[in-house]
Amino acid sequence: MSDSETIELACLGQPFQLGMLYDCRKDSLIPGITLWDSEMLQKNINVHTQPNTDFKIIASDLSEDKAEALNVSASLEASFLSGLVSVKGSADYLHDKKKSKNQSRVTLRYRTTTRYEQLTMEHLGKGNVKHSDVFKEASATHVVTALLYGANAFFIFDREVSSSESHQDIHGELHATIKKIPTISIEGQASLTMKDLDKDKINKFSCTFHGDFALKNNPVTYEDAIKVYSELPELLGEKGENAVPMTVWLYPLKKLDSAAAQIVREISVSLVRRAQRIMDGLDDCDIQCQDLMRDNVAIQFPEIKAKLRNFKDLCSEYKVIFQKHLCRLLPSIRGGGKEEQELSDFLNRKEMSPFQGVLINKYLNEREREITVVGSYLDVMKDIPVLSTSNAQDKIVLKASNDYVVAFALSSLNEKEHYRPDLKNYLKQQSSDKGEQPSYDQSSTERAKQWFSLEDVMAQNRENIQAFVDFKEANKGRKNIEFCIVSIPDELGTASSIRVYERAKLISSEYELPSKPPMPNFLSAEHDCIHLQITPPDHGVSCVTLYCISYKSAESSEWTGRLIARRPRVRHLSSHLMSSTIHPALVIREESNMINGLQSS
Template sequence: MAEPQTIEIACLGRPFQLGMLYDCRRDALIPGLTLWDSEILKDKISVQNQANTDFKIFASDSTEDKSHALHVSASLEASFLSGLVSVKGSAEFLNNKKKSMKQSRVTLQYRASTHFKQLTMDHLGAGNIKHQNVFEQGFATHVVTAVLYGAQAFFVFDREVSSSEKEQKISGNLQAAIKKIPFISIEGQASLDMTEEENMEANKFSCTFHGDFSLPRNPVTFNDAIQVCADLSTILGKDGENAVPMTVWLFPLVKLDSAAAKLVREISISLVKRCKSVLDELDGFDMRCQDLIKNNVSMKFSEIENKLKKFRDLCSQHKLIFQKILCQLLPVIQGGGKEEEALATALISLEQSPFRSNLINAYLNNRDREINLVESYLKKMEAVDVITSSSELEKLTLDFNNEYVVVFALSSLEQNDKYISDLEEFLYKSSSDETLPYKPDPSSASQQWFNSNEVKALTRQTVQSFLDFYEANRHKENVKFCIASIPDTNTPAASVHVYQDGELLSSQFQLPRKPCDPVITKVEHDCVHLEIKPALHDTNSIESYCILYRKKESSDWTEVVLKKTGNNSIWSHFFAIKFFSAFILLVVFSHSPGDPLTRICCYFPCSLNKVLYNCTYRTKPGEH
């Protein structure tokens, strides 16, 4: 490293004082040790006025932009990211991260400086240092020789953005309103010149305050923030008596005594950026994971919610382990005990682990795909109740009023994912020095039920059949319908469960489907021949149809039952020509005549008007 120079660093709410010792290897204050007695230290200090006020507005939530706003150097930023540095006051803004991708955020920064204090040559000159033994102890590398006092405040405005709103537009409108706030503090205005609509929109944002001020009550709304901004200069004090250390200058001890410990090297900016990128990506994935957990589908089905919570917990453990590695490496590297290569190696190891960003992103994409698919099913069957627990389902099936309970059962929501097992194994082995590069199983994702086109197609058919069946029977008091998650490794995606009097009759019940449109095969002078075909997959399960028809002028319907004969899949019957409309009533859909489910009827309206009206047939004289 080059000749040691004076270092300028941000205080970040830490209690710096002139003459205090500091270890740049760990970015830590050394309280209780000093080079001078307190009386000498207080004497002949140079004080200068440094009055300045600045306001800034930004919409970014990145660590880099936050660090820039607080004037945090790359080396200090690395220490903060690793957990070596604990922040207070306005610097707690660094820890305030968005919790949702649907969150619109705009931040107003207030920064004011009041005065500047520094030591003089009366302190630093040769022979003026009293406690020479401090140099030999090696606890510190620098001494605080100058302090800039002032205060900072961050007003963080947040708002949840609905799917129908544009985040960029909302953010832009708020920024326009916030730009007016500084004039309140500078020009002494009592309120902002805003329209009623602008004021309503602004107050939809919540406000979080991070500052170096002691307030009677922190602002929580936009209007609260306006009032605090109007009082900022007063809160700071007429002569800046409430100011706190904002920036300090550190003088290397090795320039005072060659025996002192020194900062051998600073972490290169490129490595700091790589570390920051890793942690920012993990924060972004955590935010995305929280959004998925809060999704309506996840909240209804605990299997999805639990998978996401487990994944989030594993990522959190991984982040803590990475920060621990940084915490161990940074002081050693900066003190000369190891080369920067050690940190580069740790980053490479991370990029070869199962926690690398492309794999995490792929996993969350899969969860997103699964949720979207289930959500599409629920939307299609929105009239059907969703049962969120096994105990709730049991209560429904055991209810004496419910002779039958028909369940659309999602069977694969609890499906195991090998990737999660790999993450757990990696964390278990992470204590060892050497870990092999992770090679993902390419077949793992394709084995997921929601990635199979065939399974998705069959499930869509099951959804439609279930919905048709529901519409036909929903008014029957002894039959209840619901949607629930019932894990079943033998049935991918979904199946239909039927319960009778609390007992499961079938876990893969084949629902009858709407039959094909009737076809007129022959027209005679006083009758037509009607042919009916069941739906393709119902040829074995349907045993009979019931046809109802009536004359045009009559309100009474005539019922005819068509029974299946042998293995035929076609029923034929003829009708008198003088009927106006008809519909098909599917009565029996059981696999065997003794099945008690034959008592459940489902109705499928099917107009024959158009078919018959367009037919050419002979009529008796005088008839139409």
């Protein structure tokens, strides 16, 4: 765009008036300074009606599509992204983003225009400018010469999508239902003709309104939205007196006086789109963090939630820094103080920084996988409580009725990370280097493997979990023992461990629960005893103090248990029964381990 052209801009809720001065370098109005007196401005204004109304369904929540719905140019969008432009009224729609990926969204836009006003040659003709000294101040580049009045309204409908539902199906259903709003008839006292609509479905919709209309109450439901939509024409007033500026035409001051400031160059669309994708990526990061922090696993294990919150805060801080740097660059480039290449270089450095999209997504994927893995562990141990705080752990351990507490401890949820400290250090460098962005060495991030990515660790965790579950089952019904799941850092570097407390005292932080022992081998029988060979369990034999062997006669239904010391391995069972009932018709049941008064079947 050359400086000699008139610029057409969306007003975005800014209070434009004919004759106001505007600085296109900063996309800002210059209040209080005009080229004409107020009386002269009001004379000879050309006004004609321009009535038009339409509606549009917007199925996307992308920034680019939102900007298009408000007729925002690429240059103005760049100013919005950087924070140079503040928006109000219907333009608040640009700020309204989904709060969750589990959210389906469809927006209905209502748009109406009423009148068009413009200055004439009585204002812009040669020699008609009264305050020509304004040109020398160089604070403005353009003057407002025409305005289109009207109003926009955006009805945003959201619907939560459960894990059992299809996003595509829900979105299609939402789209079809919202599309009916302009055609639904209104009867009597705002009673709604909604015979063809499923009330159960529409009750799941929530509505958010952004508009240029003064409403008594904003709509929050589908039915509210239908009522408000039908009233919008009346709210403009009989003669459209409540309409607001929607589109502005800006005339270059350079064409009125060669001494006036001018816009030297515009920001290319490709660079605006790159900046937009970066901002969208940071916004998506915020949404994903919020989703993950709401997961039950993150709630039950505060360490996971804390990591996500810290990461979210770091990305939010970087977003502010990114916007501030854009805010400094754009006016300088437009005014000719800097080349557009500086913006390109700035975006390149961002994409080589630790905040590049690939690394952000990698970190979030890792956290999601960690939550999935821990969630799968909890599914196996579903009847065992998770103790999220040290106070909750103390209550169980110190409980008077608990002689024993056996805890499955996840030990790696607080393991050292390389990436988040790198982000923090990078932000410190940003502050000290005034926005310069040094290149980032990814080697430490690439080398570091998370515990849930190591196959041997995952296999060991599964073994520990199965042993823990079996151990709990073997002690089912005992009142003096309690089982729980905790997260406790382990300096030994194991991903999980079994902690055993005896009467509030930790007797082992790395307890190896014995696996189920095999059936004893029959060796020989005598008239009053049977000789058996006991095979130790595959795991945890060092923790076994006694074996319990159960036996009964073939005709009996009652079992008798016998405790036998761990060594030696060859044992004999004697009985008060007659030898004929012991041999050969004696049934031996699988043995179990006895561990300090606990039992492992």
